[in-house]
Amino acid sequence: MIKNVVHDPAALTQPAAPATKQDLAVATDLLDTLKANADRCVGMGANMIGSNKAVIVVQMGPFAIPMFNPKITKKAGAYQTQEGCLSLAGERPTTRYHQITVQFQDRQFNWQTQAFTDFTAQIIQHEIDHCHGILI
Numbered sequence: 100m101i102k103n104v105v106h107d108p109a110a111l112t113q114p115a116a117p118a119t120k121q122d123l124a125v126a127t128d129l130l131d132t133l134k135a136n137a138d139r140c141v142g143m144g145a146n147m148i149g150s151n152k153a154v155i156v157v158q159m160g161p162f163a164i165p166m167f168n169p170k171i172t173k174k175a176g177a178y179q180t181q182e183g184c185l186s187l188a189g190e191r192p193t194t195r196y197h198q199i200t201v202q203f204q205d206r207q208f209n210w211q212t213q214a215f216t217d218f219t220a221q222i223i224q225h226e227i228d229h230c231h232g233i234l235i
Contacts, residue, residue: 101132102148104136113232117152118153125152126154126156126206129165143229144230155226157226167204169201169203170202171199172212177195180194180195184235197217198215199216199223
């Protein structure tokens with residue numbers, strides 16, 4: 100279901116609770132909302148649709164991938180960039196990394212470990228920040 104996007108910084112700065120199998124619908128809502136905003140958004144965290152759970156979705160080429168309880172385990176190649184967010188007006192400076200390794204649970208709640216680079220890595224870092232209540 101397409102959800103309204105949360106714009107309240109107080110709600111967006113709350114750290115997320117761990118996701119469980121009962122939160123599969125949150126991922127579906129995130130995917131639907133991401134698709135509805137595809138012209139201006141490439142990733143979303145669950146707090147952006149009012150669910151304080153550690154769930155993100157990331158557009159990777161033609162596919163949008165949900166990740167439950169994602170955690171960055173390695174990062175390399177720091178750089179400075181400007182980012183926007185569907186929940187906030189304007190752009191802000193932030194530090195990101197060109198290469199990251201992420202542990203996350205897939206839709207079956209099996210643990211995965213995967214490396215990402217460049218723009219996909221940047222999206223994932225932004226969305227994991229949402230899980231920690233960090234706003235750019």
